[in-house]
Amino acid sequence: MLETTIAGSLPKPFWLAEPKKLWAPWAQSGAALAEAKRDATLLVLKEQEDAGIDIVSDGEQSRQHFVHGFLAEIDGIDFERRVAMGIRNNRYTAEVPTVTGALKRKRPVHATEAAMARAHTRRKLKFTLPGPMTIIDTVADAHYGDRVKMAMRFAEILNEEALELEAAGVDVIQFDEPAFNVYMDWVKDWGIEALHRARQGLRCTTAVHICYGYGIQANIDWKATLGSEWRQYEEIFPALARSRIDQVSLECINSRVPIELLKLLDGKDVLLGAIDVATDKVETPEEVAATIRRAAKFVAPERIQPCTNCGMAPLDRGVAYGKLRALAAGAAVVRKELRP
Ligand code: ZN
Numbered sequence: 001m002l003e004t005t006i007a008g009s010l011p012k013p014f015w016l017a018e019p020k021k022l023w024a025p026w027a028q029s030g031a032a033l034a035e036a037k038r039d040a041t042l043l044v045l046k047e048q049e050d051a052g053i054d055i056v057s058d059g060e061q062s063r064q065h066f067v068h069g070f071l072a073e074i075d076g077i078d079f080e081r082r083v084a085m086g087i088r089n090n091r092y093t094a095e096v097p098t099v100t101g102a103l104k105r106k107r108p109v110h111a112t113e114a115a116m117a118r119a120h121t122r123r124k125l126k127f128t129l130p131g132p133m134t135i136i137d138t139v140a141d142a143h144y145g146d147r148v149k150m151a152m153r154f155a156e157i158l159n160e161e162a163l164e165l166e167a168a169g170v171d172v173i174q175f176d177e178p179a180f181n182v183y184m185d186w187v188k189d190w191g192i193e194a195l196h197r198a199r200q201g202l203r204c205t206t207a208v209h210i211c212y213g214y215g216i217q218a219n220i221d222w223k224a225t226l227g228s229e230w231r232q233y234e235e236i237f238p239a240l241a242r243s244r245i246d247q248v249s250l251e252c253i254n255s256r257v258p259i260e261l262l263k264l265l266d267g268k269d270v271l272l273g274a275i276d277v278a279t280d281k282v283e284t285p286e287e288v289a290a291t292i293r294r295a296a297k298f299v300a301p302e303r304i305q306p307c308t309n310c311g312m313a314p315l316d317r318g319v320a321y322g323k324l325r326a327l328a329a330g331a332a333v334v335r336k337e338l339r340p
Helices: 030-051 111-120 132-136 147-167 184-198 217-224 232-241 259-265 285-296 317-338
Strands: 055-057 074-087 092-105 124-130 172-176 205-210 247-250 269-275 304-308
Touching: 030 055, 030 111, 030 317, 092 147, 111 124, 111 147, 124 147, 132 147, 132 184, 147 172, 147 184, 172 247, 184 232, 205 232, 205 269, 232 247, 232 259, 259 269, 259 285, 269 285, 269 317, 285 304, 285 317, 304 317
Parallel strands: 055 124, 124 172, 172 205, 205 247, 247 269, 269 304
Antiparallel strands: 074 092
């Protein structure tokens, strides 16, 4: 009960990439980069275990960005043809690559780090992939002329990758869909259908992560415009509750999400954001416990997995691991209350 996990990314050591930065440039190249990625993956597994995290991840040490790390191995995308595009409904502008031809996976994207991670931890292993809607919101299209058609093609490609990750011994495959909180109508029209295509044939646990974004300034400014109550989840949770995705990872602590919305996820595991990734202040175990107790009024504790609000890639390493220890300690406090 109350198994702890993380949303996905963890800070990279300075010898792998420039610290405290999204899209951080690699600090190595060639064989040295491959070795640094491998070493960092081993390190983050050990640090998660030591912190007391039950369902661990590779901390996304082998990818530069949660979307473009995957796209780098897909044919049909021209990374030289970068376009400045407003993404997440124009919340911020990003330099995105362009789809210029039929999409096809060149080779397995994450096979190396998945096999490495599996060989070095006995804990349950989670692997994250970008979701189809978030991918199409992060590329320009000069080929398909139809965003939904392009999303479905990405879903097929994600499915090929997911089936291989499962075969490599991954226990949980999570699709990251921050775009679900932006295009709520699309979620119901085709977003969940695309996730179903991406998870087709999987027997492992599947999750979707839906947050309000990394703790970067553009997101902090956007959140300030959302009013006193953030009700985006209210529009999409009922459809997710009916979906074939097992778990929903969401933002909770320090958000303005009304906690009673969690009951709309009846039947799903809730990966409860009990760690704020937008502040360097490390939560106390008691703050984590308080968040879990609030959620437990609306979700059975057996269905709660205390988690981080989002990825921790841009944080200081010491801060991030302090937060992981607080997460595990807070979950232990509540576990003891429920089963003294
Ligand atoms: Zn997130």
